[in-house]
Amino acid sequence: MVEKNLTLIEEFILLGFSELPNIQEFLFVIFLIIYISILLGNGLIIVITNMEPALQIPMYYFLGNFSFAGICYTSVTLLRMLMNLWRQKRNISLLSCAVQLCFFLILAATESFLLAVMAYDHYVAICKPLSYPLIMNHKMCVQMVIGSWVTGIPVLIGQTYQVFSVPFCGSNKLNHVFCDMPTLMKLACGDTSGDEFFIYIDCFLFALIPFLLILFSYIRILSPILKLLSTIGRSKAFSICSSHLIVVCLFYSSDFIAYLQSTSSY
Numbered sequence: 001m002v003e004k005n006l007t008l009i010e011e012f013i014l015l016g017f018s019e020l021p022n023i024q025e026f027l028f029v030i031f032l033i034i035y036i037s038i039l040l041g042n043g044l045i046i047v048i049t050n051m052e053p054a055l056q057i058p059m060y061y062f063l064g065n066f067s068f069a070g071i072c073y074t075s076v077t078l079l080r081m082l083m084n085l086w087r088q089k090r091n092i093s094l095l096s097c098a099v100q101l102c103f104f105l106i107l108a109a110t111e112s113f114l115l116a117v118m119a120y121d122h123y124v125a126i127c128k129p130l131s132y133p134l135i136m137n138h139k140m141c142v143q144m145v146i147g148s149w150v151t152g153i154p155v156l157i158g159q160t161y162q163v164f165s166v167p168f169c170g171s172n173k174l175n176h177v178f179c180d181m182p183t184l185m186k187l188a189c190g191d192t193s194g195d196e197f198f199i200y201i202d203c204f205l206f207a208l209i210p211f212l213l214i215l216f217s218y219i220r221i222l223s224p225i226l227k228l229l230s231t232i233g234r235s236k237a238f239s240i241c242s243s244h245l246i247v248v249c250l251f252y253s254s255d256f257i258a259y260l261q262s263t264s265s266y
């Protein structure tokens with residue numbers, strides 16, 4: 001019976017925001033403003049961290065790379081969404097969808113690895129200040145940055161291949177603004193619980209390992225901070241960490257909520 005219902009899907013329709021036909025122009029303008037702000041903000045960080053000699057230290061290399069990854073990450077999803085709002089067309093070919101998913105996953109992994117590297121950098125700076133220049137030498141920084149960029153690539157290409165090797169049948173409507181994994185898996189037919197299990201395990205590993213590294217670094221950072229007697233030292237350590245912690249919380253909580261929501265039945 002399942003065999004009979006298999007129709008070859010050639011493209012998907014991204015339904016996101018189609019239920020609000022009257023405010024498409026408004027949405028376009030809002031998201032364009034958001035996108036331009038992201039480009040300007042992150043672009044400025046990249047320019048400043050590369051130009052200013054006083055900022056030629058590891059912390060700002062990582063920040064520059066994080067901003068660059070952020071620009072790529074948002075471009076992968078927001079640009080396509082803006083284009084769809086502009087054209088008033090929502091179709092996306094299977095290939096574009098796979099490419100989008102693949103880049104999205106790789107860049108998400110890069111961002112979370114870079115966040116972990118930054119946490120480690122803070123840990124060394126605060127807990128081992130004397131050996132900081134030795135540990136965080138240029139070679140080490142370059143290796144950690146390259147590692148963050150390339151580690152995910154082979155696994156996540158395989159992952160994308162796995163998602164798209166599951167047969168899709170019936171509906172080709174994705175209830176989302178871009179090709180994300182949980183939404184795609186909802187359109188898979190037959191018993192895919194085994195595939196889904198492995199697909200999510202992979203994903204959680206790439207989010208979980210960096211997250212645990214960050215947690216571990218902060219646990220190690222916290223104890224000397226609490227022991228510091230001088231309030232100046234404490235507030236300095238706190239100011240180094242607080243903005244990073246805010247970004248970590250925003251990054252993981254938004255991804256976590258998005259994935260929980262799309263795996264639930266709503």
Ligand SMILES: *[C@@H]1O[C@H](CO)[C@@H](O)[C@H](O)[C@H]1NC(C)=O
Pocket residue numbers: 046049050060061062063064065068141142145
């Ligand atoms: C990324 O990191 C590398 C190595 O630390 C550094 O040379 C490069 O300038 C950084 N890129 C940006 C955009 O800041």
